Amino acid sequence: MSLFWRIYLLNAAVLTVAAGLLMLGPVTVSTPVLFTEALIVTAGLAAMLAANAVLLRIGLAPLQRLTRAMTTIDLLQPGPRPAVSGHAAIADLIRTFNTMLDRLEAERATSSARALSAQEGERRRIAQELHDEVGQTLTAVLLDLKRVADQAPEPVRSQVHQVQESTRDSLDEIRRIARRLRPGVLDELGLISALKALTTEISGHTGLSVRQHFDANLPDLGHEAELVCYRVAQEALTNTARHAHAVHVELTLRRTPAGVQLCVRDDGRGLRRSTEGAGIRGMRERALLVRAQLSLGASPTGGTEVRLHLPDPDGSL
Template identity: 75%
Template sequence: MSLFWRIFSLNAAVLTVATAMLLLGPVTVSTPVLLTEALVLSAGLGSMLVANGVLLRLGLAPLQRLTRAMTTTDLLRPRPRPAVAGQGEIPDLIRTFNTMLDRLEAERAASAARALSAQEAERRRIAQELHDEIGQTLTAVLLEMKRVADHAPPPVRAELHSVQESTRDSLDEIRRIARRLRPGVLEELGLVSALKSLTAEIPAHSRISARNRLEKDLPALEEETELVLYRVAQESLTNTLRHADARNVELSLCRTPSGLQLRVRDDGRGLRGAPEGAGIRGMRERALLVGAELTVGGAPGGGTEVRLDVPLRGQAR
C-alpha cells in the first residue's frame, strides 16, 4: 500500500470509529452542552488525536531517519547506509538514496584520483625544473663567484664570500623544496626511510623536537598506498610547523590487526574548534583512494593527533 493510501486509510478509520460512537453509542449532545458531555467529547477527541499521532509516527519513522541521513552525509566521511525499512514507497526511497550515495562516492573517488594523479605529475615536473634549471644555474653562479673571489682584493673577497653563502643557502632551500615536491627517497629507499627524512628536514629554528617510531618489518604495499601514507605524514608535519606552536612531535607507523596505522601527534595548541581547512580535506580525499580512514582530533594530554588507518589488501572496508 502506498504512503498516501496508508495515511488516508488511517485517518478514515479514526473518523469512522468516531462517527460510529456518536451514532450508535449513548453519547448525545445537548443544547446548551452539559459539562459531562463536553468531558466525554474532549476525551474522545484526545484519544483519536493520540492514536492518529502514534500511528503516523510509526509509519513515518523511516522517513525521519532518512532525512537525518541526508542532512549529515559527508562524502569524505563514509558512514553506514540507512537501514531499508518501512512499507509502501519508503523502502524504495531509502534504497534509491543508498544507491545514489554509492554512485556519488564512486564518482568522487574517481575524480579525486584523476585530480591527485595530475597534481603528482605537476609536482614531479616542477621539481624536475627546479633541480635541472634553477639548481644548475645557481651551481654555475657559485662556481663563477668562487673563481672571481679567488682573484678579487681582500675587501671584495669577503663580500663575495657572504654572497656565496646566501646563494648556497638558496640552493639548499630549492633542493629541499624539490624533494618535498617529488619524494625521490620514497621511490629509491622505501617508505620508512622517506618518513624518517620528513622529520629530519624539520628546520632547526622551529625548535620542535621530532621523534620516530617506525616498524621496519612492514608488509609489501602498493605504490599508491605508500604515496598516501607519505603525503598524509607530510601534510600533518607541515600543519604542526605552521599552526600548532608545538615543542614535540611524534611520527609513528605500526601494524594493527586490520592493517597499518600512521599517527602524527604533537603537544601544541590543539584544534580549538577550528574548521577543517583544505589540507585536512585533501588528506581525507587521499585516504579514500586506498580505503583508509582518517581521524583528526585532540591528543592525550593536549595537542593534535592525526591518525590514518590503512587496511591491507583483502581487508579493505
C-alpha cells in the same frame, strides 16, 4: 502501499471508528448542544487527534531517521548507511538514498583520484624544473662567483663571498622545496627511508624534537598507499610545525591485524574546535583513495593526534 495511501487509510480508520461510536453509542447531540454532550464530543475529538498523531509518528519514524542521516552525512567521512525500514515507499526512499550515497562516493573518489593524480604530476614537473633549470642556473652562478672571487681584490672578495653564501642558501632552499614536491627517496628507497628523511628535514628547519618508531617486517602497501601515507605524514608534521606550538612530536608506523597504522602525535595546543582546513580535507580525500580511515583527535599529551589506518594489500579494513 504508497505513503499517501498509508496516511489516508490511517486517518480514514480513525474517523470511521469515531463515526461508528457516535452512531452506535448512547451519545446524541441536541439542539442546542448540551454541556455534557459538548464535553463528550470534545473528548472524542481529542482521542481521535491523539490516536492519529501516534499512528503517524510510528509510520513516519523511518523518514525522521533518514532526515537526520541526510543532514549529518559527510562524503569525506563515510559512515554506516541508514537502515532500510518502514513500508513500501518509505523503504524505497531509504534504499534509493543509500544507492545515491554509493554513487556519489564512487564519483567523488574517481574525481579526487584524477585531481590528486594531476596534482602529483604537476608537483613532479615543477620539482624537475626547479632541479634542472633553476638549480643548474644557480650552480653556474656559484661557479662564476668563485672565479670572480679568485680574481677580485680583498675588499671585493669578502663581498663576493657573502653573495656566494646567499646564493648557496637559495640553492639549498630550492632543492629542499623540490624534495618536498617530489619525494624521490620514496621511489628509490621506500616509505620508511622517506619518512626518516622527512622527519630529519622537519626537525632541522623547525627545531621540533621528532621521535620516530617503525615496526619491522611491514607489508608492502603498494606505491599509491605509500604515497598517501607519506603525504599524510608530511601534512600532519607541517601543520604541527606551523600551528601547534609544539615542542615534541612522535611519528610511528606499526603493523596492526587490519593492516598498517600511521600515527603523528604532538604536545601542542590541540585542535581547539578549529574548523578543518584544506590540508585536513586533502588528507581525508587521499585516505579515501586507498580505502583508508583517517581520524583526528586529542592526544594523551594534550596536543593533536592524527591516525591513518591503511588496509592490508590483500584485504580490507
